[in-house]
Amino acid sequence: VGFDEVLIYQNDNLKIHQLLLNRIQTNCFIVQKESEAILVDPVSNANAILDYLDSKSLVLRFMLSTHGHFDHIGAAADIIESGLVEELFIHEKEFGEVSKAPMYSALILKEKLIKPKLSRFSNILLKCLDSFGLSIEHAGGHTKGSCFLYSHNKEFVITGDLALNHNLKITLANSRENKNEFFEFVKNIEDNFLPHTVIFPGHGDRTTVKDELMYNEKWKYIRESQNGN
Ligand SMILES: [Zn+2]
Helix, strand or coil: CCCEEEEEEECCCCEEEEEECCCCCEEEEEEEECCEEEEECCCCCHHHHHHHHHHCCCEEEEEECCCCCHHHCCCHHHHHHCCCCCCEECCHHHHHHHHHHHHHHHHHHCCCCCCCCEECCCHHHHHHHHHCCEEEEECCCCCCCCEEEEECCCCEEEEEEEEECCCCCCCCCCCCCCHHHHHHHHHHHHHHCCCCCEEEEEECCCEEHHHHHHHCHHHHHHHHHHHCC
16 A cells, blocks of 8 residues: 554553654554554545554544644545544644644645544543543643643653654754743653653654653753743
8 A cells, every 4th residue: 555554562452553654754653452443643645544444453433633733634534534433533722723734735745635524532532542541631832732642551652743753853943832831741751751651753763751851852952942041
């Protein structure tokens, strides 16, 4: 199908699959518990995602996005169209961001993006996440409604673009980002997770809290600019 997939994580309870579906290395994750799956960031190419779920005989329970940027929601409308799920779950502060996604997708990826049906996080979703041993938390920072997912045992965090693998070339200053919120997020990760906690970033390979705290230039910039004022 023309994409790379890997089973990149496994513990007693869960498996995490990483699908690479565009040329800017945006991560699409499938979190699997037994035969059930939650799709996190339906990047693009719904057919590839659906084929993959099918090949592993996975039942899709929910689809959610860490935030509303075009490269994290591109396949959502087509997956809804397939009938497997009814909506894309996303923080309500991202609804405006999603509205801008079709324009950015056309501009940057030259791909048509249809705005998906959205829903704010429901109790049913939160209960389902809980049954997977997961919670979702609002952080803001990167966008107003950016959220991250983490496992209750602190083994891993799915950060969206609040973390990009430090090996990627990144822009340090983004005037639309909220530096205070971003700083609070990094501090939260430092204080409440472990050095070996695995980070599944918005872009690039899996990494760890320790490595990002040490080598992530964006995080460093955020922390230094906060301490400096
Ligand atoms: Zn983003």
